[in-house]
Amino acid sequence: MNFALILFVLVVITGIAWVADKLVFARQRRSSAALALAEFDAQRQHRQAVSGPSDLDRSRAKLAEEKLRQPWWLEYSASFFPVILAVFVLRSFVVEPFKIPSGSMIPTLLIGDFILVNKYNYGIRLPVVNKKIMDIGEPQRGDVMVFRYPKDESLDYIKRVIGVPGDVVRYENKKLTINGKPAEYKQLPDYLDEERLAYSKHYLETLPGGVQHGILNDSDRPAFIAGADPDFPFRDNCTYNQLGLTCKVPEGHYFVMGDNRDNSLDSRYWGFVPDKNIVGRAFMIWMNLGNFGRVGSFK
The missing domain is CATH 1.10.287 (Helix Hairpins)
Structure with a gap:
């Protein structure tokens, strides 16, 4: 709808x-x-x-x-x-509310979080057609972004921006490297995912440029990308191997990933997010009926 x-x-x-x-x-x-x-x-x-x-x-x-x-x-x-x-x-034109329906952004966002999305950070867009009419800013690495799913634009997705136009993103052995600069990782206590009733490895990831956020990895999941779409736009920009993948982000597109790295269908599987699909930047949890302590801004 x-x-x-x-x-x-x-x-x-x-x-x-x-x-x-x-x-x-x-x-x-x-x-x-x-x-x-x-x-x-x-x-x-x-x-x-x-x-x-x-x-x-x-x-x-x-x-x-x-x-x-x-x-x-x-x-x-x-x-x-x-x-x-x-x-x-x-x-x-200002702010739009969304509800988080899945666990792909755990530990940053949980299922049931109600979030606010800034609609003007990435430019003023006409409603309904989502056509940009005024440039104000562009997505930056580390932003949590809401966008229309490229394979079905009736669906809104939320992921973290990892690569901007022109970036070379390498994700191998569950570690990120962007333009030849590796992300830094600090191990944190294991994270209990209450939805799956399972523990995941918990890390503080620092992207090149300094943005920090938590990510999860499952030690029993392989590093290679299984089930990637063989025919997404600009598929030739990506190379897959047993360790992961390397992609060059085309102009006007973005490479996004979920923070719950082994439980997220994202750019590794279905490709890049075109600029025309961008909805806005998520910046705040305004309600969680099961945990009022989660209300507030997030990274």
Whole structure:
């Protein structure tokens, strides 16, 4: 379901109703009310014979209210327009919420984390079509990025940016090297994955450039990449062997990986993320119903 498209359609429908009410329907109601009140006032002397002044005033006010009241369909559609428009603008150009559905970014992000994604860090994009209309910044190595899955753009994925355009990324023996510079690793206590009820090797990885984050490796999983798509775009930029792979990132594309390295389907398997698929940069956990202590920013 394309929620952005649904929200856009609602903005258009309620916006048309709001404008039509301001320019047409409200004038018609005011004109109708004026005529009805003029007729009421013309009969006021006759009415005073059977009703007191206070009753007449209440009847006049009630008549005016009835004539000026919006029909129910217009009341709901036009009154919701400012709210829907504000949500649409906020979600399209400022920040958008997502929920983490899988464990591919453990230990950084857990299943059930609700995150916020900055929509303007990587440029202003038109909603629905996701076309960039203004350059502001580009993804950097180490960013946690949300993007449309290249093989099915109806799905949103979240991974960490490892390689930017022009980078040569080598992942062999479960260690990263970028442009000939190896990442640094510090071993941490083993990590218990409560979803799988299994321990994984836990490391603090420092990418060339200084970005640090936690990663997981499973010692019983092989280093070679099994099941990679043989036909993704720019497949010739990658070389696979028994130790892993080496890829040169093409212009306008990014190489991404999950922090849960042996439990993540990412650029090692389905290829590069084109710039046109980028949604934004994840920067904050705003809620986790099972663990309120996780709320806050993350690296």
